[in-house]
Amino acid sequence: MLAQIYYIIRSKTDGKYLTAKIDEDKSGYLLLFKEDFDALSYLNTHAADLANRLTVESLPGTQIGSLLKRWGFAGMGIVNDPLLPNIEFFQYG
Numbered sequence: 001m002l003a004q005i006y007y008i009i010r011s012k013t014d015g016k017y018l019t020a021k022i023d024e025d026k027s028g029y030l031l032l033f034k035e036d037f038d039a040l041s042y043l044n045t046h047a048a049d050l051a052n053r054l055t056v057e058s059l060p061g062t063q064i065g066s067l068l069k070r071w072g073f074a075g076m077g078i079v080n081d082p083l084l085p086n087i088e089f090f091q092y093g
Helices: 036-046 061-071
Strands: 005-011 029-033 054-060 075-081 086-091
Touching: 005 036, 005 061, 029 036, 029 061, 029 086, 036 054, 036 075, 054 061, 061 075
Parallel strands: 029 075
Antiparallel strands: 005 029, 005 054, 075 086
């Protein structure tokens, strides 16, 4: 997992990351995609009207932990199927 490159979706306007919020008491789970085209498919399917305000960025697996800690995310969600979506959630810390 650490050697893999993941893709994240980020707002062009405020720099915030696309997250899934499972519990109102916790911060969100950072959504990670295994391929850039999966992230683009997710955007086109679930947020086509916002796609022009979002961008897809690469993220080395070695930087995931520090990003989760810095932004205070509860964990990460790896998107296995962007069309359904099918997401596998992992808590951090």
